[in-house]
Each structure stands twice: as structure tokens, then as C-alpha cells.
Amino acid sequence: MNTKTNIPETSSQVAMAALPDSQEPLCDTMGNSHAAVLPTASSERDQTVAAVENSSSPQPTILARIAQTVPTLLVIGVLVGLGFFGHHYGWKIPKFSELTGSGVVAPTDWCKEHGVPESVCVECDPYLMPAGPDYGWCEVHGVHNCPLEHPDVAQLKETPAIETADLERAARALALMPRPENDPACKVYKDRIQFASIESVRQAGVDVELVERRPISEWVEGNGEIIYDQTRLAELSARVPGTVTRVFKNIGDSVREGDVLAVVDAMEVGRVKSDFVKALVAENLASQTVSRFQGLATGVVAGRQIIAAEAALAEAQAGVLSSEQALANLGLPIDAARLRGLTKKEVWNRLRFLGLPHELANQYFSQNSTANLLPVRSPIEGVVIDRQAVAGEVVDSRRALFRVADPSRMWLTLNIPLEDAHHLSLGQTVRFTPDGSTSELAGQLTWISTAADRQTRMVQVRANLSNPDRQLRDETFGTGRIILREEPDAIVVPTEAIHWEGCCHIVFVRDKNYFTTPESPKVFHVRSVRVGATQDGFSEIIAGVLPDEVVATQGSDVLRSQLLKNNLGEGCACVAE
Ligand SMILES: [Zn+2]
Ligand SMILES: [Zn+2]
Ligand SMILES: [Zn+2]
Numbered sequence: 001m002n003t004k005t006n007i008p009e010t011s012s013q014v015a016m017a018a019l020p021d022s023q024e025p026l027c028d029t030m031g032n033s034h035a036a037v038l039p040t041a042s043s044e045r046d047q048t049v050a051a052v053e054n055s056s057s058p059q060p061t062i063l064a065r066i067a068q069t070v071p072t073l074l075v076i077g078v079l080v081g082l083g084f085f086g087h088h089y090g091w092k093i094p095k096f097s098e099l100t101g102s103g104v105v106a107p108t109d110w111c112k113e114h115g116v117p118e119s120v121c122v123e124c125d126p127y128l129m130p131a132g133p134d135y136g137w138c139e140v141h142g143v144h145n146c147p148l149e150h151p152d153v154a155q156l157k158e159t160p161a162i163e164t165a166d167l168e169r170a171a172r173a174l175a176l177m178p179r180p181e182n183d184p185a186c187k188v189y190k191d192r193i194q195f196a197s198i199e200s201v202r203q204a205g206v207d208v209e210l211v212e213r214r215p216i217s218e219w220v221e222g223n224g225e226i227i228y229d230q231t232r233l234a235e236l237s238a239r240v241p242g243t244v245t246r247v248f249k250n251i252g253d254s255v256r257e258g259d260v261l262a263v264v265d266a267m268e269v270g271r272v273k274s275d276f277v278k279a280l281v282a283e284n285l286a287s288q289t290v291s292r293f294q295g296l297a298t299g300v301v302a303g304r305q306i307i308a309a310e311a312a313l314a315e316a317q318a319g320v321l322s323s324e325q326a327l328a329n330l331g332l333p334i335d336a337a338r339l340r341g342l343t344k345k346e347v348w349n350r351l352r353f354l355g356l357p358h359e360l361a362n363q364y365f366s367q368n369s370t371a372n373l374l375p376v377r378s379p380i381e382g383v384v385i386d387r388q389a390v391a392g393e394v395v396d397s398r399r400a401l402f403r404v405a406d407p408s409r410m411w412l413t414l415n416i417p418l419e420d421a422h423h424l425s426l427g428q429t430v431r432f433t434p435d436g437s438t439s440e441l442a443g444q445l446t447w448i449s450t451a452a453d454r455q456t457r458m459v460q461v462r463a464n465l466s467n468p469d470r471q472l473r474d475e476t477f478g479t480g481r482i483i484l485r486e487e488p489d490a491i492v493v494p495t496e497a498i499h500w501e502g503c504c505h506i507v508f509v510r511d512k513n514y515f516t517t518p519e520s521p522k523v524f525h526v527r528s529v530r531v532g533a534t535q536d537g538f539s540e541i542i543a544g545v546l547p548d549e550v551v552a553t554q555g556s557d558v559l560r561s562q563l564l565k566n567n568l569g570e571g572c573a574c575v576a577e
Helices: 003-017 021-030 034-054 060-088 096-100 164-176 198-203 267-295 303-329 344-352 358-366 418-423 557-567
Strands: 192-195 208-210 212-228 233-236 242-247 260-265 373-377 382-387 402-405 409-417 429-434 441-452 458-466 476-494 505-510 522-528 530-535 538-543 550-552
Touching (some): 164 476, 164 538, 192 557, 198 522, 212 530, 242 267, 260 402, 267 344, 418 441, 418 458, 429 458, 476 530, 505 557
Antiparallel strands (some): 212 409, 212 476, 260 373, 409 458, 429 441, 429 476, 441 458, 476 538, 505 522, 505 550
């Protein structure tokens, strides 16, 4: 009989002693519980009061005072009893063994060590529940009795089949990054934790869950932003100083490659054009001289003169090339070969509005405009994202007039902590959630910086995001994940099922015959497990349990405590608090 019932019983015995025989049945129905004390106390008070009334004592007031004091004494007695009870348990909730071993069991049939009746203790009587096969340590997966190689260790009625996919998934998980290790020498996996009954499992507050399959993923996370694809971004300026005469495009306007956004009047343009015409005329003259000499009979002209004429032609040709190049530098390419043979006026007409679209050239022609006009063209297809040009303004080549971007594809740049960077490789999937948004964008990793930021110790990475409906905006901030591994069918348990016993991660697997008969031992097996990714309260088990096995979850600390207790004094150095 334990202390829990002894103390209150003492109080009630005191009370019972004062009762007449007729009151005894009341006490019997109350039993030994605390609840019996107070009614008994009031019965005693009635008794005492009755005694006072029957008595012929000359001092009834003294007796009445005693009668008032008795309940107080009893209450004090109960408090002392409670104090003794509390002190006995160190003011803590009673431990596993007290809970699992219900008070009804006689002390003679009680295994103190394992907290169950001696007659059913599977640890003390090896015949009650013979230990299963022991395959020892698995080098590949780092667990004892590996169910991936020996599925018969699973606490399932039928031995499950291990699919190749399960072995491959475990290999992927182990290859990706170092996982917490278990101690090959540890013997804790052989332990079994037994309860006296299903009721005592319930009293101990131990819950169970099925091992199941769930999608799980591992990633590297970083903050970042969406910006325009910097290879599809153009900054447009006038190549030479001048005055803006007309502006055709504004912010938000779509432009095609080659579209004229503005026209600048630049004297340099007129000068280069007239240089070109002069060079072409000089080349023509030199060419005619050489031809004339070549047509004459030998000896009429001195060889010296022919050489001089040929040198002059070569020089004139170089002059044409040079001014052709000068026009190209202004963004006004022209093919001199196609202008040879034209008159000076014809050449000038070709050059006057060089680079302007036909329609625009006609407008300027009718206005009798100068030949100084320089179009500012977009080199890419996209949208005008910035416009600084204003008609009448004096500009030069350092001043950007427009910015044009192609928003159909955006860059996502992320900053990844240096210590995570070694997990990254090109082609990995990147998911990005803009701040204040719930939708997720996806792209592929296309660039990883070879340097880390000096101050922040971050490594910059980039992914391309396609943006067909143009919903993504430049300079959108948010959080991105680079997916290292995505497993749709990972084997998982609730994270609270997993414990660290000092050298191994373990779970408690319910015995497969737990419910077979009421007498079946209520046993949980200790299983070492290799823990992978953890997500949303579930942890991946790379190896150690199989789907449909049952593990202790909430309240499984009770099992861990009992495991530590079982291993105390057995010299198992690995088990620690
Ligand atoms: Zn035992
Ligand atoms: Zn294995
Ligand atoms: Zn261990």
C-alpha cells in the first residue's frame, strides 16, 4: 500500500475511533480516500455535540469550545498529512513508475526497476516476450536494426516491402549535407519500455501517431529583390553635344528595337557629314587622275607623276574610310561604295537626314531643317522606364535621355549567407515570395557570385524570372528559397516523437501485438533513427521507422525518463540527461 492512501487513512481512523458502531457503514462506503475525511469529521462533531447535550457537566461552555476546536484540529491534521505526502514526493507530480504501477497491485508483485508488475515484466522474464532479431549497426544509414535493410524489424503485422525509391531518397538525404550521427556502440536500441496496462499509458499522458508519408523539402533562404534583367536594359544618350529638337516617347511607352525616341540637333553631325562628302569628292578626283594617266601611252607621263597620283588616290580613299567611320560612331552607318558615282548633290541628299525614318525625314525635309539631326534610337525592344529628355534642352553624351528595359524577363537577386553557399549549384529551383504577397514565383539559379560581400558576409546569387504578364516590378523586395531537395513521399513523424538520449536520436515504436489481447504486453520499442529535414512540426526520418508503424508522440518524455532510469547503473555511458 503506498503513501498516497496511508496518510489520509490515518486521519480517518482517528475519526472512526470516536464513532459509534452505527456509523461504521458510512465509513466503509467512503473507503480510504481523502473525500472520506471531511464528512467523517462532521459526523464526529455531531457525536461530540450529542455527548455535550447528554452530559450533566457543570461547565457546558468549555465543552462547546472543545467541540469548536475539534474540526480545526482535523483540518490541521489533513494539512499535515498533505504536507507529508508532498514532502515525500519532493512536491513533484508522481513519476512514471508510480503512475504505471497502479496502487491496486500488491507490493510483492512489482518490478521496481521497470515499473510494471513482476509477473508481466518482459525485461525480467525473457520468455514473456522474446527479443526480436538483432541486426546490429547499419553503416549505410547510421542506425541500429535498420528497417530499410531488414524490414522484418518493423512493428507491423506483415513485413513491408522496401521500395528502391525509399533507398534512393535516403541516399539523397545523406548525400546533401551532414546529418546528426548515432553511436554505433550504443545498446539503447535493445531497450523496451513497458506499461502495466493501457490505462496506465493513458494516465501517463502518452499519445501515439502513425508514421506517415508527407512532402518535405530542404532549402537555403535569403533576402533579395527583383530587378530588371541588366542585360536587357539600355541607357540612351546623344552621342555628341546638341539640343533636343523633338521627343517622341514617354515613360511607359513600348518601343521596338531601332525606334527613334528623340532627335537632337548637333553641329558635330553636320560637320562629319560634310567631311564625308568632301572625302568622297576628293577620292573621285584622285581616281579620275589615276585613270587618265593609265589611259595615256607609256613615256608621255613620268613614272614619278603616276606614283604621285596613285598615292593621292590612296590618301583620298583613306579619307573616305575615316569619315565613314566617323558617321558610324555617331550611329549613322553608311556604305560609301553605294554612293560612288553619284553627284555631290545626290550624295548630300542621301546624307541630309541620315538615320531618320522615312516619314520623319519627309517632315524635316518640308521644314527645310538642317543636316545636323541625330536620332536617339532604342537598341532593344522594351518599355521606356525613365525619360529625362525635354525639347529645347542642351544635352551631351554624359547625360542619359532615356532608359529602356525589357520587362518580359526579370532578375531575382538573393543574398545567401556564406556558410550556406556551398549547397548551391546552377539550375536549382528558386522560389521567391515578394513582401506583402502570398503568391510564390519560381525560376532557376543562373549565377552564383564567386565573391562574398566584405561587410555582410553574404553571397549574391541570381535567377531569371519570366514575366509575360508584366506583374513583376523592378525593386520588389522579398524572401527567396533555393530548393536543395524536394521529396513528395518522405517518411515523417511528429517532431515531438524524436528524442536525444545522449548519443543517439531515438523514437519509441509501439509493439505490433499491443492490442492483440488484453494481456499482450504494453510495450514500446526503442529505435535509433536518422533525422533529416524538419518542417511544420514534422521531421523526416531518413532511416529507422517505416510508414504505418506507431510511435509515441505527445508525452513521450515519460518513456525517455523511464529509458534513462532503466539504463542507470548499467554502465551505459551514452545515456545522459
Ligand atoms: Zn522488470
Ligand atoms: Zn540501413
Ligand atoms: Zn545511444
